[in-house]
Amino acid sequence: MPASLREAGIALDPVLERDGDFTEAAGYTAVLRLLALSNRPTAIFAANDSMAIGALSALRESGVAVPEDVAVAGFDDIPLARYMDPPLSSVHVPIRELGARAVELLLHGITHKNDHTRRRERVSTELVIRRSTAAAGSQPAERPPPPTSTLAKVMAAI
Numbered sequence: 001m002p003a004s005l006r007e008a009g010i011a012l013d014p015v016l017e018r019d020g021d022f023t024e025a026a027g028y029t030a031v032l033r034l035l036a037l038s039n040r041p042t043a044i045f046a047a048n049d050s051m052a053i054g055a056l057s058a059l060r061e062s063g064v065a066v067p068e069d070v071a072v073a074g075f076d077d078i079p080l081a082r083y084m085d086p087p088l089s090s091v092h093v094p095i096r097e098l099g100a101r102a103v104e105l106l107l108h109g110i111t112h113k114n115d116h117t118r119r120r121e122r123v124s125t126e127l128v129i130r131r132s133t134a135a136a137g138s139q140p141a142e143r144p145p146p147p148t149s150t151l152a153k154v155m156a157a158i
Contacts (some may be wrong), residue, residue: 027054049074
């Protein structure tokens with residue numbers, strides 16, 4: 001992310017960075033600390049959607065309007081993201097593809113006794129803009145709900 005900020009001409013400000021353990025509670029606590037700053041951020045990008053959900057909760061409880069006062073986005077686009085209030089913008093990660101690649105690498109490592117060069121794997125991602133970052137009057141893209149057949153299967157399983 002620092003490289004992306006530099007490319008956009010935005011200086012990295014360590015005062016605005018918060019550590020977290022990828023939980024809702026960590027996102028909640030981090031945002032409360034950010035809100036205590038005299039120069040509050042106008043946007044928050046969380047390391048994952050769980051932390052972003054905690055951030056949304058802290059902002060709502062503190063009376064901060066999302067996205068009017070602070071925009072919020074997460075990373076991984078979990079199914080719950082579209083049902084948040086407001087729906088959470090997120091970077092969609094193709095989790096099945098990521099899992100398949102991980103298994104391939106694991107099997108390759110087992111077969112070759114870890115005697116191979118290290119490599120970096122990348123999967124394509126997609127920014128899904130929802131109302132947690134949408135400007136007033138714009139039409140954010142909402143991901144459609146699962147097909148009715150999927151919902152019927154889920155409901156039948158309950």
